[in-house]
Amino acid sequence: MSLLGEIERNHADLGDGRNTRGVLRFITCGSVDDGKSTLIGRLLHDSRTILQDQLAAVTRASSKRGSGELDLSLLTDGLEAEREQGITIDVAYRYFATGRRKFIIADTPGHEQYTRNMVTGASTADAAVVLLDATKGLLPQSRRHLLIAHLLGIRNVIVAVNKLDLAGYGREVYAALRASFENFAAPLEIPNLLFIPMSALRGDMVVERGANLGWYQGPTLLEALEAIDVESTDSSLPFRFPVQYVARGQVRSYMGRVAAGTVQTGAEVIVLPSGRRTRVKGISVLGDSLGSALAGDSVALQLEDEVDVSRGDMIVDAHRLPRPVKAFTAKLCWLASEPLAPRGRYLLRHTTRTVKARFAAINYRIDVQTLEQRPLEGEVRMNDIVHAALAVQQPVFVDPYAMDRATGAFILIDEATNQTVAAGMIE
Amino acid sequence: MKSDRSHLDWLESEAIYILREVAGEAANPVLFFSGGKDSIVLLRLAEKAFRPGRFPFPLMHIDTGHNFDEVIGFRDARAAELGERLIVRTVEDSIARGTVRLRSADESRNAAQSVTLLEAIAEFGFDAAIGGARRDEEKARAKERVFSFRDEFGQWDPKNQRPELWDLYNARVHKGEHVRVFPISNWTELDIWQYIGREKLEVPSIYYAHRRQVMRRNGYLFAPKPGEQGEELSVRFRTVGDISCTCPVESDAGDVQAIIAETVSSTLTERGATRMDDQTSDASMERRKKEGYF
Ligand SMILES: Nc1nc2c(ncn2[C@@H]2O[C@H](COP(=O)(O)OP(=O)(O)O)[C@@H](O)[C@H]2O)c(=O)[nH]1
Numbered sequence: 001m002s003l004l005g006e007i008e009r010n011h012a013d014l015g016d017g018r019n020t021r022g023v024l025r026f027i028t029c030g031s032v033d034d035g036k037s038t039l040i041g042r043l044l045h046d047s048r049t050i051l052q053d054q055l056a057a058v059t060r061a062s063s064k065r066g067s068g069e070l071d072l073s074l075l076t077d078g079l080e081a082e083r084e085q086g087i088t089i090d091v092a093y094r095y096f097a098t099g100r101r102k103f104i105i106a107d108t109p110g111h112e113q114y115t116r117n118m119v120t121g122a123s124t125a126d127a128a129v130v131l132l133d134a135t136k137g138l139l140p141q142s143r144r145h146l147l148i149a150h151l152l153g154i155r156n157v158i159v160a161v162n163k164l165d166l167a168g169y170g171r172e173v174y175a176a177l178r179a180s181f182e183n184f185a186a187p188l189e190i191p192n193l194l195f196i197p198m199s200a201l202r203g204d205m206v207v208e209r210g211a212n213l214g215w216y217q218g219p220t221l222l223e224a225l226e227a228i229d230v231e232s233t234d235s236s237l238p239f240r241f242p243v244q245y246v247a248r249g250q251v252r253s254y255m256g257r258v259a260a261g262t263v264q265t266g267a268e269v270i271v272l273p274s275g276r277r278t279r280v281k282g283i284s285v286l287g288d289s290l291g292s293a294l295a296g297d298s299v300a301l302q303l304e305d306e307v308d309v310s311r312g313d314m315i316v317d318a319h320r321l322p323r324p325v326k327a328f329t330a331k332l333c334w335l336a337s338e339p340l341a342p343r344g345r346y347l348l349r350h351t352t353r354t355v356k357a358r359f360a361a362i363n364y365r366i367d368v369q370t371l372e373q374r375p376l377e378g379e380v381r382m383n384d385i386v387h388a389a390l391a392v393q394q395p396v397f398v399d400p401y402a403m404d405r406a407t408g409a410f411i412l413i414d415e416a417t418n419q420t421v422a423a424g425m426i427e
Numbered sequence: 428m429k430s431d432r433s434h435l436d437w438l439e440s441e442a443i444y445i446l447r448e449v450a451g452e453a454a455n456p457v458l459f460f461s462g463g464k465d466s467i468v469l470l471r472l473a474e475k476a477f478r479p480g481r482f483p484f485p486l487m488h489i490d491t492g493h494n495f496d497e498v499i500g501f502r503d504a505r506a507a508e509l510g511e512r513l514i515v516r517t518v519e520d521s522i523a524r525g526t527v528r529l530r531s532a533d534e535s536r537n538a539a540q541s542v543t544l545l546e547a548i549a550e551f552g553f554d555a556a557i558g559g560a561r562r563d564e565e566k567a568r569a570k571e572r573v574f575s576f577r578d579e580f581g582q583w584d585p586k587n588q589r590p591e592l593w594d595l596y597n598a599r600v601h602k603g604e605h606v607r608v609f610p611i612s613n614w615t616e617l618d619i620w621q622y623i624g625r626e627k628l629e630v631p632s633i634y635y636a637h638r639r640q641v642m643r644r645n646g647y648l649f650a651p652k653p654g655e656q657g658e659e660l661s662v663r664f665r666t667v668g669d670i671s672c673t674c675p676v677e678s679d680a681g682d683v684q685a686i687i688a689e690t691v692s693s694t695l696t697e698r699g700a701t702r703m704d705d706q707t708s709d710a711s712m713e714r715r716k717k718e719g720y721f
Contacts, residue, residue: 022432022433022434022436022437023434023437023438090570090585090588091570092569092570093562093569093570093612093613094569095562095563095613095615097434097615097617101434102434102437102438102618104613116590119592120590120591120592123592123593124592124593124594231432244444244447244448244450244451245447245450245451245483247477247479247480249479249480255447255476255477256444256447257440257443257444257447257594285475286474286475286478287478287479296432296437296440297432297436297440298439298440298441298443298444298447298475298476311451335590347599349595349597350595352448352451405593406593406594409592409593409595410595411592411593411595411597413597413599418597418599418600418601419589420589420590420591420592420597423590423592423593
């Protein structure tokens with residue numbers, strides 16, 4: 001067998017040769033000093049993607065800083081300012097691969113003042129790894145991290161109970177932390193909530209099992225990440241195809257990426273906003289005709305009838321339509337340093353559609369420690385999460401964010417500055 | 428339906444989506460094509476995004492005048508084969524205009540390239556420039572956005588980047604400003620070679636092992652200066668930038684599969700092995716990026 005084929009296969013699940021696990025995106029969240037950087041460094045290191053020259057640079061930097069031991073956390077802090085302050089202040093993306101899957105880590109800071117960075121990292125994540133420091137117990141920050149992950153619709157949460165080496169690798173410490181976390185998480189009904197005892201520093205239960213946690217029978221962190229199933233949820237949703245670009249050759253092709261669900265040639269679809277009903281005549285990529293496409297695929301669609309379709313329109317399942325709305329309510333995370341202007345002029349970007357928007361009402365603040373409603377009191381500032389009602393000039397075609405992230409999410413752009421100022425999740 | 432998409436399918440689909448977003452949102456985009464492997468992959472992705480139509484943007488290369496002949500030849504041939512317009516702007520022009528002053532004729536022109544690049548963007552009024560940079564190349568790139576805003580001076584402000592959520596990219600700019608767009612942000616060097624293999628893409632011959640006169644210095648291989656006696660080794664290039672600071676690595680890898688095998692077991696990252704100017708300090712790339720470098 002050719003080497004290329006072997007590596008392609010190796011990157012797939014060896015089970016039946018075609019059962020690849022593709023890509024998993026996950027976010028890591030922890031409070032300062034919980035060991036997040038060490039954990040990421042450990043994942044990269046033990047999966048052998050930390051290459052020698054990076055290691056050499058880190059060793060040099062470690063000795064400059066005066067810390068004798070190899071500091072794995074130095075691998076992940078990117079920008080100069082952050083190196084000076086010794087903290088992670090933005091989202092950084094890291095990559096590693098195993099024989100089964102490629103992983104993209106969104107490494108985000110844990111501090112409350114960086115809530116917006118965590119929201120950013122969580123928006124594209126399929127899974128969240130929430131770190132707990134076993135010596136500290138369940139802190140308010142950890143609750144906040146779980147709640148933000150939940151708010152952003154993450155269905156797979158792995159709680160890494162770290163630093164167990166400092167607690168004598170005690171099963172009871174782990175069990176007690178787990179119980180209090182489960183208790184807190186219960187009302188959120190997270191579909192896949194997993195706990196793993198570990199020492200990121202010593203490498204127990206991250207990639208290797210290590211020799212110290214014999215009482216634990218579950219998967220290592222890497223095994224758990226490899227096992228998470230993401231495709232089947234997206235593909236079982238109603239078909240949604242936001243049109244990105246229209247090619248006007250002999251045959252009109254509507255280009256875009258399937259945002260949710262699946263489509264086959266011959267499928268009955270409706271084009272929004274016109275409401276025209278037609279069928280899919282062809283699905284293609286670079287001249288190859290495909291019989292079908294599913295969530296995540298970038299394709300070109302041809303339709304049976306001449307329909308007027310442009311960027312920002314949406315081709316959808318004829319039997320399960322999204323809601324066309326000109327007013328809706330949403331949870332909103334404010335991202336900009338300028339406070340929210342209740343009468344301000346904003347552009348709302350939803351799928352490939354951009355429309356003018358304004359606030360109809362700002363109802364209440366959401367406490368990210370408890371998810372409880374709080375009165376507004378003053379301006380909405382950076383990192384605040386609020387519940388609001390919005391009105392838009394042209395209809396948008398939405399699904400609840402909790403059901404479909406792609407058609408339930410939007411951003412607000414300040415019309416004057418072009419800054420991205422808010423992230424919204426439609427109810 | 429059970430997905431059988433591989434990681435390459437996922438990366439390809441994401442990149443096509445990004446390219447189409449540029450086409451849909453920007454008024455006057457351009458794609459940087461150097462003849463190097465990352466931009467060769469970009470062109471393949473553009474074909475998948477837009478064929479049978481033409482690309483909705485021209486190609487552009489900022490030529491330092493210190494490029495490998497093989498790469499320049501490849502660049503021109505590939506653009507002609509695709510039937511797409513190729514714009515070339517040279518650092519020499521900027522030197523002639525007096526906007527670039529070099530201390531010596533053979534110094535690295537990577538920094539000077541930024542000046543020419545920004546002049547070209549201003550000349551054509553481009554509001555979006557698509558490039559082949561990857562986040563895994565270097566630490567400072569790990570926090571780079573997919574749509575990365577540049578102010579009217581072409582500067583990148585790492586502390587004031589636009590938040591980027593879901594796949595809702597913000598390409599809006601005022602006149603004189605632009606965005607850099609990186610469709611293959613999430614690819615690694617290994618992904619690139621696997622994709623080149625899968626799509627059977629041609630790359631310039633110097634990516635493959637060939638015999639070449641080189642000098643060893645500080646663990647790197649250099650072209651001998653006039654009068655110097657080098658040795659002949661089997662080498663290949665992992666990147667094909669400015670001749671003065673791009674070093675080959677010893678290798679027998681004569682085809683894509685052999686390169687993939689080497690990449691999997693490689694002990695040095697791409698830039699560390701081949702780019703002298705990035706070695707100077709941890710922060711040198713970040714500084715160069717702020718100044719407008721790709
Ligand atoms: N004993 C022990 N120390 C750890 C462990 N994980 C991290 N640390 C230490 O905790 C400190 C903070 O870790 P770091 O990774 O920088 O935390 P971050 O702020 O969450 O990124 C460092 O001194 C680490 O060496 C662990 O599992 N056991």
